[in-house]
Amino acid sequence: MEDKPKITLYGDYASQPTRACYVFLKYNKVPFEFKQVRVTKLEQYSPEFKKINPNAKVPALTDGDISMFESHTILRYLHESRKLPDHWYPRTDFRERAKIDEYLDWHHNGIRLGAGGYIFRKYMSSLTGKPAPKESINESLMNLKKSFKLMEQYWLKDDKQKYLLGNELTLADFSCASEITQIIPSNIASILDGYPKVKAWFQRILDISEFNKVHHKAIATLSKYFQIIDDQGNKPKL
Amino acid sequence: MEDKPKITLYGDYASQPTRACYVFLKYNKVPFEFKQVRVTKLEQYSPEFKKINPNAKVPALTDGDISMFESHTILRYLHESRKLPDHWYPRTDFRERAKIDEYLDWHHNGIRLGAGGYIFRKYMSSLTGKPAPKESINESLMNLKKSFKLMEQYWLKDDKQKYLLGNELTLADFSCASEITQIIPSNIASILDGYPKVKAWFQRILDISEFNKVHHKAIATLSKYFQIIDDQGNKPKL
Numbered sequence: 001m002e003d004k005p006k007i008t009l010y011g012d013y014a015s016q017p018t019r020a021c022y023v024f025l026k027y028n029k030v031p032f033e034f035k036q037v038r039v040t041k042l043e044q045y046s047p048e049f050k051k052i053n054p055n056a057k058v059p060a061l062t063d064g065d066i067s068m069f070e071s072h073t074i075l076r077y078l079h080e081s082r083k084l085p086d087h088w089y090p091r092t093d094f095r096e097r098a099k100i101d102e103y104l105d106w107h108h109n110g111i112r113l114g115a116g117g118y119i120f121r122k123y124m125s126s127l128t129g130k131p132a133p134k135e136s137i138n139e140s141l142m143n144l145k146k147s148f149k150l151m152e153q154y155w156l157k158d159d160k161q162k163y164l165l166g167n168e169l170t171l172a173d174f175s176c177a178s179e180i181t182q183i184i185p186s187n188i189a190s191i192l193d194g195y196p197k198v199k200a201w202f203q204r205i206l207d208i209s210e211f212n213k214v215h216h217k218a219i220a221t222l223s224k225y226f227q228i229i230d231d232q233g234n235k236p237k238l
Numbered sequence: 239m240e241d242k243p244k245i246t247l248y249g250d251y252a253s254q255p256t257r258a259c260y261v262f263l264k265y266n267k268v269p270f271e272f273k274q275v276r277v278t279k280l281e282q283y284s285p286e287f288k289k290i291n292p293n294a295k296v297p298a299l300t301d302g303d304i305s306m307f308e309s310h311t312i313l314r315y316l317h318e319s320r321k322l323p324d325h326w327y328p329r330t331d332f333r334e335r336a337k338i339d340e341y342l343d344w345h346h347n348g349i350r351l352g353a354g355g356y357i358f359r360k361y362m363s364s365l366t367g368k369p370a371p372k373e374s375i376n377e378s379l380m381n382l383k384k385s386f387k388l389m390e391q392y393w394l395k396d397d398k399q400k401y402l403l404g405n406e407l408t409l410a411d412f413s414c415a416s417e418i419t420q421i422i423p424s425n426i427a428s429i430l431d432g433y434p435k436v437k438a439w440f441q442r443i444l445d446i447s448e449f450n451k452v453h454h455k456a457i458a459t460l461s462k463y464f465q466i467i468d469d470q471g472n473k474p475k476l
Contacts, residue, residue, distance in 0.1 A: 054392045055344065068336050070343035077339070080332040094318040098306050101315070105308035106293065108346035154292045 007032040010052060011059035012039045013218050017071030018059040020178040024075055026210040028084050072104045075171045087168035099165055103172040111179050114144030119182050123229050148195040156197040162204060177205040181215045185223035187230055245270040248290060249297035250277045251456050255309030256297040258416040262313055264448040266322050310342045313409045325406035337403055341393065341410040352382030353417050357424060361467050386433040394435040400442060415443040419453045423461035425468055
């Protein structure tokens with residue numbers, strides 16, 4: 001008999017925060033069901049999904065009678081409710097935990113504003129009928145470079161550390177790497193060469209088989225799509 | 239003899255996240271020193287401050303040998319390190335804690351994107367030499383209305399609850415209310431009338447004397463400044 005409520009993760013492989021939660025569940029061998037909510041088909045706005053997440057965004061999680069949205073909330077909740085190893089998000093060492101929170105709280109207006117913002121403005125915005133102006137695309141690129149610089153000089157400053165917060169994986173690693181993955185098939189992939197510590201850390205995360213499997217597929221799909229837009233300028237016809 | 243390291247909060251009264259941390263410290267009677275970092279004078283970029291916060295934003299906190307940035311990280315850390323009452327951010331009930339995390343994680347691209355985005359674009363951007371275009375100001379306004387609607391229908395759906403997450407204050411209340419305060423002296427203050435539950439909750443927070451004292455002063459300062467810009471259109475001469 002199952003003594004834990006069953007987890008369902010709602011999301012889309014094309015969504016970076018969905019992939020962070022998906023990989024975290026797989027890596028930690030937590031049983032779950034995945035329900036695809038296709039954002040390109042606007043399924044996140046369906047009345048059924050809005051009952052689960054009134055904010056109409058992916059990912060969302062249900063666990064028995066509780067539901068929640070926001071990927072970092074989902075990661076923190078899974079870690080605590082499934083009693084996963086302490087290194088992900090220390091329970092008693094609140095000084096160490098603060099350093100992970102600091103990354104997770106920065107993420108939204110840091111790497112996500114840069115990477116997610118760039119990809120949305122450069123590749124997605126034209127699909128909405130309102131292509132982003134060139135200067136706003138450049139603004140996102142500047143934000144991304146600023147974020148990589150901070151990672152290089154602050155989180156990854158110690159040459160010997162394996163991961164973002166030291167030598168063990170934390171919630172910050174999967175969240176950050178899932179966001180960066182989307183620039184790989186884009187026209188700015190080469191900027192990573194300017195940030196060797198970020199590049200080496202990112203490669204270390206990509207080499208984790210659970211991470212690689214999900215992201216390999218996502219990169220391949222995005223790659224085809226981005227190529228069409230790169231070829232057509234700002235007028236995609238899909 | 240002092241057995242706790244001394245806390246220093248670095249920030250600016252004009253910064254919403256600074257005010258959230260400041261009020262939290264005052265309300266909980268945690269002794270601290272406040273050091274003003276004037277963002278209008280770009281003091282956050284000084285080499286001295288960047289040693290404390292390499293991200294060059296306010297607020298930041300030092301506590302003995304540890305330093306950190308990001309207001310939600312600061313709030314969580316203060317709560318745990320000073321053993322403050324459980325209702326702010328439950329220690330053992332991780333289901334309740336997840337509902338607070340959900341708000342805190344949403345905040346960045348929710349109320350802050352709307353309220354902070356609107357005020358920056360409408361009132362601050364012209365000072366940087368790049369006034370925001372009208373359509374981007376409208377975009378922020380739409381985001382703000384969407385955020386208020388979600389608060390009304392989701393966080394504040396129960397007519398009887400006093401605060402965002404129930405009948406006791408949580409970290410979410412001060413963070414959210416500090417962000418909303420800045421629209422009071424702006425040209426869109428009246429939109430709150432369209433969201434009666436948000437308005438009533440916000441008034442309840444404003445009535446807390448520690449909150450009122452700090453924000454009353456901030457509103458008065460912003461009010462003078464916004465008036466000049468409202469009078470001059472998009473060409474402030476300060």
